[in-house]
Amino acid sequence: MKVLALTTAALVALSGAAFAQTAAPGDTMLDSGAIEQLRTLDPNLDVTTLTPIQINEINEEVEDDGLTEGELETILETM
Numbered sequence: 764m765k766v767l768a769l770t771t772a773a774l775v776a777l778s779g780a781a782f783a784q785t786a787a788p789g790d791t792m793l794d795s796g797a798i799e800q801l802r803t804l805d806p807n808l809d810v811t812t813l814t815p816i817q818i819n820e821i822n823e824e825v826e827d828d829g830l831t832e833g834e835l836e837t838i839l840e841t842m
Contacts, residue, residue: 791815797825804832 793801793810801808801821813821820838824830 791818791822793818794822794825797821797830800825800830801835804830804835 793813797818801810817838821830821835824834824838
């Protein structure tokens, strides 16, 4: 059971790092909370296409009160 839990934790950590990658190294990265909310709201979102401004907006919304689907759409459409 411990092996399964550790394996699952490792896979989640690795997939989170891959999901958080941006187009250029050194750009702003998504916070872990933002990654989880994006997976829920739009699991097919290609985060490599997000601009640093979009990433910052997403991180701020998540920190404030959470990201809603409407807020995500607005961020993606207006920037």
